[in-house]
Amino acid sequence: MEKTIDQNETLDARKSLQIINATIETSKKLLTDDGLLLICWGFVFSFGNLWRYYKQAVLTAWWLRNIFDALQILLGIAVIALTAYFIFFRKKKAITYTAISTRFVWIGVIVAHNMMVLITKYILTDINFALIQPLQLVLIGFAFFVSGGIYRYYLLSVSGVIMWIAAVSAARFSLNDQFLIRGIAEVICFIIPGILMYTPQKKQTAHV
Incomplete structure (x- = not known):
């Protein structure tokens, strides 16, 4: 009887250890x-906004505009497909609260953005993109700030603060200049933290 209890406790301990290890691996993979x-x-966001700024500020040939506009659409489709693959089709050993919480934050920001556009159009009877751009940066900054707290990866929270600064700065300029400010902010807040999150974890995986 005592042996059976000891065996059950050993099995439970092993299962618990397996679950913990799977959760840790999933968290690393998620990062x-x-x-x-x-x-x-x-890359897609910054490319799009910097291209919008460039084609308005510099006289460009129509064929070049068509190529880059088409490229922008293709890149958008590709990154949406990649995101859908990671969220819905890639197998994970365990589902963490971090993943679920982060998804809800960004989904909420997307919903809030669309509601903001509709409300702005309803009140102003027109969409004021010079107003929408800074507000979008505020929402993105909020998502970064909260995601940094969820991950305990505070560089993302810093990115959120940078986005808020960019929002305040963009509000002082014309729409075309806002594209430039937003493009630069997206390089700083998306690409740089992304590289810092991706590279160390990839090195650890390679060593393992």
Whole structure:
């Protein structure tokens, strides 16, 4: 009887250890995946906004505009497909509260953004993009700030603060200049943290 109890306790301890190890591995993988997604989304966002600024500020040929506009659409489709793959199709050994919480934060920001556009259009009877751009930066900054707290990766929270600073700065300029400010902010807040999140975890995986 005592042997049976000891065996059960040993099995329970092993199962608990396996669950803990699986959760740790999943958390590391999640950080790597999210780092890659930050890089990809940051590239698409910054490319789009910097291109919008450039084609308004500099006279460009129509064929060049068509190529880059089409490229922007293709990149957007590709990054959406990649995100869907990571969220819905990639197998994970365990589902963490970090992953669930972060998803809800960013989904909430997307919903809030669309509601903000509708409310702005309803009140002003037109969409004022010079107003929408800084407000979008505020929402993105909020998502970064909260995500940093969830991950305990405070560089993301710093990125949120930088986004807020960019929002205040952009509000003082014309729409085209806002594209430039936003593009630079997206490089700093998306791509750089994404690289820092992705690279160390990838090195650890390679060593293992």
